[in-house]
Amino acid sequence: MVSLDDAVLARMERGGKRYEILVDPELVDDWRKNPENVELGELLAIEDVFHNARDGERPTSEAIESTFGSQDLMVIAQTILEKGSIQLTTNQRKAIVDTKRQAIIHHVSSNAVDPKTKLPHPRQRIELALEESRYAVDPFKSVDSQIKDVLEILRPLIPLSFETCRLAFRITGKSYGAVSQVLREYKQKEEWLSNGDWACIIEIPAAMKADMIGMVAKRDSEVEVKEL
Numbered sequence: 001m002v003s004l005d006d007a008v009l010a011r012m013e014r015g016g017k018r019y020e021i022l023v024d025p026e027l028v029d030d031w032r033k034n035p036e037n038v039e040l041g042e043l044l045a046i047e048d049v050f051h052n053a054r055d056g057e058r059p060t061s062e063a064i065e066s067t068f069g070s071q072d073l074m075v076i077a078q079t080i081l082e083k084g085s086i087q088l089t090t091n092q093r094k095a096i097v098d099t100k101r102q103a104i105i106h107h108v109s110s111n112a113v114d115p116k117t118k119l120p121h122p123r124q125r126i127e128l129a130l131e132e133s134r135y136a137v138d139p140f141k142s143v144d145s146q147i148k149d150v151l152e153i154l155r156p157l158i159p160l161s162f163e164t165c166r167l168a169f170r171i172t173g174k175s176y177g178a179v180s181q182v183l184r185e186y187k188q189k190e191e192w193l194s195n196g197d198w199a200c201i202i203e204i205p206a207a208m209k210a211d212m213i214g215m216v217a218k219r220d221s222e223v224e225v226k227e228l
Helices: 025-033 061-068 073-083 090-111 123-133 143-154 171-184 207-217
Strands: 008-014 017-023 085-087 163-171 186-192 198-205 223-226
Touching: 008 025, 008 073, 008 163, 017 073, 025 073, 025 090, 061 073, 061 090, 090 123, 090 143, 090 207, 123 143, 123 171, 163 171, 163 207, 171 186, 171 198, 171 223, 198 207
Parallel strands: none
Antiparallel strands: 008 017, 008 085, 163 198, 163 223, 186 198
16 A cells, blocks of 8 residues: 555545545556556555545545445545546656656667668667657556557657567576576477477567577577577
8 A cells, every 4th residue: 555645636526526535646557557457445545535635624424425326435436536637746747757758768669670770779869759759758648558659759750660580599408497587478489409408489579689689698608599
């Protein structure tokens, strides 16, 4: 449960009255992406509803029943989150926007390449293009939902191509555990060789090629890799 110092207000106006709850700003974002994965009880900083949380002013039970048709706090919280708004402080908004901005930049740099060089764009170049476009990162929308818009505004500024590559790795058996954790998500085929080595084929965004080979090499200095 988030502390009261870090909590933000979720607010809804109804019938000339304001109803507020204190919530975890990060879990609110998770809840909006997939409500079924977040327990409302965990999202709340305090299990109470207010007319004015700062002053501690609470609505009467009659007002609650009239407005929400229920005294159940989870029903009330869900209604406020679905129909109200989140009141972030300036610092909270900036922190969330900065985090999502960096996640967007990371996604583009990890998945897109320059179609001429077949190499990923430096993060700084993507960041400068994003600044030039004046795209405003939405603190309440998921990174995934904003990627499409970002790509549309970046393409006129920098050439982007989303290509994949297939790599075949041959790993010493002693390094299997460490390496397989890195490659598991992208693995297409694997087999154990007669000498005890492990081989696998993966498919990844072309922009990840150098980083992926580097990560595997750190875990197995005897690795053999071939692009298919």
